[in-house]
Amino acid sequence: MTHVAVLTPDPADPSYAGQWPGVLERLADALSKAGITAEAAPWTDHVEDASGLTGYPLVLPLIVWGYHRDHARWMKACATWADAGLKMLNPPSVIGWNSDKSYLGRLADRGVAIPPTIWVEGVTQADVDAAFDRFGTDTVIVKPRVSGGAWKTLRLSRGDHLTGAPEGPAMIQPYLPSIETEGETSLLFFGGRLSHxxxxxxxxxxxxxxxxxxxxxxxxAEPPEGALTLAEKTLAAIDEDLLYARIDMARGPDGEWLLMEAELIEPDFYLGSAPKGGARFAEAVKARL
Structure with missing residues (x-):
């Protein structure tokens, strides 16, 4: 059996103690069917020194939960892993820039459709009030640029007071009503191929x-019409060496697909919905080994 490392949260952090072991188990089960053993390694143990990971032929940063609450440390870890030349997929450079949602602006500059967005260094009531008129809407979303799992994400209506605002760089977008009526659609790619x-x-x-x-x-069973086109355009605009990607999108007011996130760090793969429990993911990992 080939052994690979799967980066996990700090075991001492109670925030995720009840969740990540189950995620690791699903990943490990998929990999085991391809003759690969997954070994847990807390990412927080390897911030300053990557020597504990250098013995693995591949490191998968798939459960690095908590990075958004300690972003400076996270960026330090990504630099450490890159300097050590770890065989990490997705690469440290990618999971570094992907941790700040300002990447959406760069993808928009390359022709990828995203919701209208106001980027601010520190969100204020004036910023929010101005956004309603700028977007021509009565409801907006405010979220930190560094976030995960809707952490500190707010939905505000015209006249609401900004309370519990995220600190530091943030983004403001019009609320998309389609989220309630149609939801958000995720396309999962392994080795550049659509899985589910x-x-x-x-x-x-x-x-x-x-x-x-x-x-x-x-x-x-299939991507909705037009969804695959946006996902492939997004991946082409990213133009990086990716083992995995989850492309999240929702419909805008006129029915067009808009990119919400390109999850390249620690996305939930929804392996319970994947063909053969994630066989394509395991195949993609095996091909890299």
């Missing part, structure tokens, strides 16, 4: 589609 498609919808009255907020997920 998942539709995610929030529960009634909620705008966040994550499972911790009650989100309901369903596998789709």
């Amino acid at each position: 498609v998942v539709e995610k919808r929030p529960v009634a009255g909620e705008f966040r589609i994550q499972v911790q907020f009650g989100g309901q997920y369903a596998a789709l």
Whole structure:
């Protein structure tokens, strides 16, 4: 058996203790069918020194939860791993820039459709008030540029006071009502090939589609019309050596697909909805080995 490292959260962090072992188990099960053993390695143990990871033929940063709450340390870790020349996929350079959602602006400059976005260094009430008129909407979304799992993400209506605002660089976007009616669609790619498609919808009255907020997920047999085109355009614009990618999108007011996220760090692969429990993921890993 070939042994690979899967980076996980700090075991001492109670925030994820009840979740990540199950995710690791699903990943390990898929890999084991390809003759690969997954070994857990907390990413927080290798920030300053990568020597504990250099013995692995491949390092997978698939469960590095918590990086958004300690971003400076995360960026230091990415630099350490890059300097050590680790065989890490996705590469340290990619998971570094992908941790700041300002990458969406760069993809937009390359022709990828994203929701209208205002980028601010520190969101204020004036920023939010101006966004309603600029977007011509009565509801906006405010989120940190460095975030995960809808952390510190707010939905505000015209007249609402900005409370609990994210600190530091943030982004403001018009709220997309399609999130409630159609949900968000995710296309999963392994080794550059489409593996499967998942539709995610929030529960009634909620705008966040994550499972911790009650989100309901369903596998789709095929990508909806136009979704694959946006996903492939996004991957072409990224133009990086990617083992895996999850491309999240939602429909805009006129029905066009808009990129919400290109998850290249630690995306949930929804392996329960993947063909043969994630065989294509395991095949992609094996091909890199």
